[in-house]
Amino acid sequence: MRKQYDAIWLNAQIATCEQGYGLIQQAGIAVRDGRIAWVGPVAELPYDPEKLAAVIHDCNGRCLTPGLIDCHTHLVFAGNRAHEFEMRLQGATYEEIARQGGGIQSTVSATRSASEEVLFQQSLARARDLQKSGVTTLEIKSGYGLDWPTELKMLRVAKRIEDTLPLTVSKTFLGAHTFPPEFRSNPDAYVDLLCQEMIPVVAREQLADAVDVFCEKIAFSLEQTKRVFASAAEHGLKVKCHAEQLSDMGGTTLAASYQALSVDHLEHVGVPGVKALEQSGSVAVLLPGAFYFLRETKLPPVELLRRHRIPIAVATDCNPGTSPVTSLLMIMNMACTLFRLTPSEALEAVTRHAAQALGMSALRGTLTAGKAADMAVWEVSHPAELVYYLGNNPLRQLIRQGKVVF
Numbered sequence: 001m002r003k004q005y006d007a008i009w010l011n012a013q014i015a016t017c018e019q020g021y022g023l024i025q026q027a028g029i030a031v032r033d034g035r036i037a038w039v040g041p042v043a044e045l046p047y048d049p050e051k052l053a054a055v056i057h058d059c060n061g062r063c064l065t066p067g068l069i070d071c072h073t074h075l076v077f078a079g080n081r082a083h084e085f086e087m088r089l090q091g092a093t094y095e096e097i098a099r100q101g102g103g104i105q106s107t108v109s110a111t112r113s114a115s116e117e118v119l120f121q122q123s124l125a126r127a128r129d130l131q132k133s134g135v136t137t138l139e140i141k142s143g144y145g146l147d148w149p150t151e152l153k154m155l156r157v158a159k160r161i162e163d164t165l166p167l168t169v170s171k172t173f174l175g176a177h178t179f180p181p182e183f184r185s186n187p188d189a190y191v192d193l194l195c196q197e198m199i200p201v202v203a204r205e206q207l208a209d210a211v212d213v214f215c216e217k218i219a220f221s222l223e224q225t226k227r228v229f230a231s232a233a234e235h236g237l238k239v240k241c242h243a244e245q246l247s248d249m250g251g252t253t254l255a256a257s258y259q260a261l262s263v264d265h266l267e268h269v270g271v272p273g274v275k276a277l278e279q280s281g282s283v284a285v286l287l288p289g290a291f292y293f294l295r296e297t298k299l300p301p302v303e304l305l306r307r308h309r310i311p312i313a314v315a316t317d318c319n320p321g322t323s324p325v326t327s328l329l330m331i332m333n334m335a336c337t338l339f340r341l342t343p344s345e346a347l348e349a350v351t352r353h354a355a356q357a358l359g360m361s362a363l364r365g366t367l368t369a370g371k372a373a374d375m376a377v378w379e380v381s382h383p384a385e386l387v388y389y390l391g392n393n394p395l396r397q398l399i400r401q402g403k404v405v406f
């Protein structure tokens with residue numbers, strides 16, 4: 001006869017992340033059909049675990065958390081920009097690098113010319129790295145094609161990563177990342193293409209879960225961003241926004257008016273933007289990897305976000321130009337050291353709030369009965385240690401939908 005649970009993990013320090021750490025000491029968690037069936041103190045189990053579960057895992061006092069969620073990545077790209085990194089450190093300016101074909105344009109060229117197989121293999125390696133830091137759900141944006149064939153290729157690769165690895169992938173269409181060289185002299189024609197041709201197909205064929213725009217002086221204006229959001233809304237797609245990274249343009253308020261799932265970066269956001277987030281319930285996604293790599297100095301207004309009770313997520317922003325990072329643990333540490341999040345906020349930022357930023361709260365982000373059994377077991381005895389160590393990887397076991405990945 002089938003037992004009540006497929007498997008049970010015992011003797012763990014469980015951080016449910018339902019509120020703060022949501023710590024339960026000497027706890028257990030039981031799984032059935034890929035979902036969490038029970039979580040609580042081991043002493044409250046009605047029978048011996050052997051009677052209840054087919055498989056028993058003893059955590060020996062280790063910490064068990066939800067699988068981590070990286071809610072903002074650009075990890076599908078070809079090539080890398082290590083050469084530019086080297087040039088910059090030898091004294092070259094951004095303009096000099098751009099004039100030699102560097103910057104985002106070099107990634108667009110490399111991604112356009114890479115075969116789908118090469119793009120897949122290079123991107124898969126990065127997704128695997130993230131998985132090794134405890135990630136069970138991740139978001140992937142398009143946006144290095146800026147033409148239809150390559151944007152489609154990127155979205156197919158993102159789907160293939162999900163089909164290959166035991167990972168949940170949320171796909172975001174970021175055709176509005178920057179303007180392609182072909183449209184440099186007529187950028188509004190590219191916005192027409194996005195709104196009239198690409199977004200309707202993305203929606204109809206369910207190629208992505210959301211539409212994102214890089215709203216910035218060097219990218220899409222507020223008016224152009226609004227046109228893209230209006231098209232997304234018209235076709236039933238949720239929106240996200242890269243906003244207020246380099247200046248306060250009002251992208252946050254605009255995105256909030258479209259009930260954005262999240263608004264990301266936010267270093268330069270002011271009081272009106274934060275109040276708009278409070279109204280819309282959008283998540284503020286902070287990206288300390290880019291802040292670090294670019295040696296930025298303008299900090300996002302964390303205290304203001306706290307005061308208005310805006311849910312804060314953090315993510316790797318994995319991308320070749322400004323955040324070549326594939327460890328979410330490292331990013332949690334940076335969120336604390338650079339942005340002064342508390343370790344408890346940093347853990348919520350990659351679990352509960354990150355799930356909210358992807359519209360996945362119903363099924364992921366906390367260890368709650370009924371949700372997907374995505375979990376990580378760590379060689380630490382308190383979750384603060386996950387954030388405290390830098391460059392260490394204490395992951396001992398990763399579980400996705402009740403099955404042990406490794």
Ligand SMILES: [Zn+2]
Pocket residue numbers: 072074242317
């Ligand atoms: Zn980004």
